[in-house]
Amino acid sequence: MKIITTKAAILDPLQQVGGVVERRQTLPILANLLLNLRSKSLLITATDLEVEMKTSTQVEANGELDITLPARKLIDICRALPDEAVININIEGERVTIVSGPSRFTLGTLPAKDYPVIEPITSSHSFSVPENRLKALIEKTYFAMAQQDVRYYLNGLLLEIKEGIIRTVATDGHRLATSESDCQIDNSLELQVIIPRKAILELSKLLEDTKDSVLVEVSTNHIRFNIRSTIFTSKLIDGKFPDYQRVIPTNSDKTVIANRETLRNALQRTSILSNEKYRGICFKFTKNSLELLAHNPEQEEAKEELQIEYQGDDLTIGFNVSYLIEVLNVLETKEIKLMLSDSNSSCLIEDEKTSNSRYVIMPMRL
């Protein structure tokens, strides 16, 4: 059997699903991609048992076929071919030959019937959201997810729907990011699921700035996103996300307005001489002025002073500078608002105008 395609047609779908394939697998077949040919449509699937991505592309072929091919090698071969290359995939029993012009590659296969696929989910809930909204919700929060924390439920992103509002929350215990959007979702729909870190990272690569509608289906153990011609499925983390509302401070009595770009640049410069391990920086707020101080174990020192809008009492507080920079990177307005109370309490950061995205950072005792 023969499939004819081009580099232009197949490389993008291959690379898209290829990100799901782990470098080291627990099962040999997880290094492979599953290819299903149905008339002229080729469906490509990759999985690591936690996340599954399926996408399809049109090819020239006849009949039906199910095979698996080593993902890394197939992608590397297609990428290395000249841009205008026509690719012939010849399948004869256990051997698959890829021929393009003078190049010829013979690849091994594994039986398609052994490929683990996540069963079509019997969704208990479904809703639609514009692609660009979903993208923004993820991008504004996902950097705060924990990584390999023993509190396994923090190694993911909380997706919550309540009263027609869709909300994402991420926290690693030191800082928290939350973003919400009114997407005219049925008011009666209420759900709270935790999507694993890896799925979120793949999803953020997949989503584009279009207004296309993304259908999201949720079952007890899985979530599925139908994004254009791609179906992305992930297991859910079975755990209880902490009560994020409780840790968003409501009684801050000190408000600081700062120019986002100026503050970010100052922080970036100061951070150069902060302790590489702890990244601690000392913030000294006085009337309309902020002094930043950092020093490292080599006793080198950085100091910055900038103009802010601040009328409260003097306050000295320490923060991990990376946490602040990451927040300033995703905020979009010219001015931002910091709300503080004392040197042991958390700081709330928002856009100056809206509070669609909110960020909470715990201080550091220096």
Add this chain to the structure above:
Amino acid sequence: MQRWVGHADLDAFYASVEQRDSPAYRDLPVVVGALPGHRGVVAAASYQARAFGIHSAMPIAEAYRRCPNAVYLRPDMGKYLRVSRQIFQILQTITPVLEPVSVDEAYLDLTGLERLIGPPEMIGSEIKRRILQETGLTVSVGIGPNRLIAKLASEHNKPDGLTVVLPEQVQQFLTPMPLANLRGLGRQTQKIFTRLGIRTVAQLRAAPLQILEQQLGRKAAANFYNQALGIASAEVKPGRGRKSISKETTFETDIHGHDSLRHALRELAAGVAAQARREQLAGAVVTLKIRFAGFETHTRRHRLPSPTHDERVILREAWTLFNQGNLPCKPVRLIGVGISDWQQVQAEPVQADLFDQPQRRKSNERLLATIDRAEARFGKGILQLGCAPKRDKRKHA
């Protein structure tokens, strides 16, 4: 100034403490360790037991075969630690430059003490006299110009020995020694020396360095050659002490169930945490050790964001390591847990946690302090934290 290093080593420490405390055992062979009929090894054997060829680390079944009539006792670590602390306090009064090697062994920097106490023999006698007088235990003391000679000297005339090796006596002292007395001689190196026909220090000294280097590699050859010539460091590092606290247990029969394993881990974690708190240490690395049927041994470690001496944190980390460490699914023979990498809880910047209430941390500290006080008063393990059975249900998606 002439450097003097002392090495003090208590004689059959655990067994001697037991003999001291139970006069009936005094002239009997005493073996501290596992009990016969159970799994495990000898932790310490009295000199009367050593006469039967019993030595530490020997499987208990083998010890029992050699001397079925010995007194077999389970170790009482709390008691030994108390005695050990008492002994270290005595040694502290001789010299503050003291490097503990284990509970019953330490190096002492005796340099310059001649003017205070007298010649090395007199310093040695003073150490022995004070320890015997205040604890009723005998110690073997070796004194020499460096660590190697001090250690070899303390081993030279055990038990209750005192050996001083003057710098000019070092060569003469080493010459008749079997090679096995040297430090860092493993089974593989031993094999190489046997093949070369080198069995004593004198033979090693006579061997051409070039051949040793070919056979052992440059570094190892230089090391053994220096030892044979009595060249070693005289530095005593007081801070060195212990690097980790760990506890392990060998099961009577191999364990299959997670519940029993978690139960064992909980007790070990409580022991590790209690000892860390007693010694005012907090470790940032938690290590899990596990040995499966067939002696297949694995260790897994995890670094915490901040150091701990809380049994619940240690248990939580160890349990996560067990569940997510890609370990084989086999019956378990031995399980152990430890903490290491001591860090000052206060000195470094501390990142506050969103979900960690300061009140909760304070009540936590009070809880742990209460457990410690109860233990100090009523004995080890008298008060243990219970378990929340819900946590066992954790499934990782």
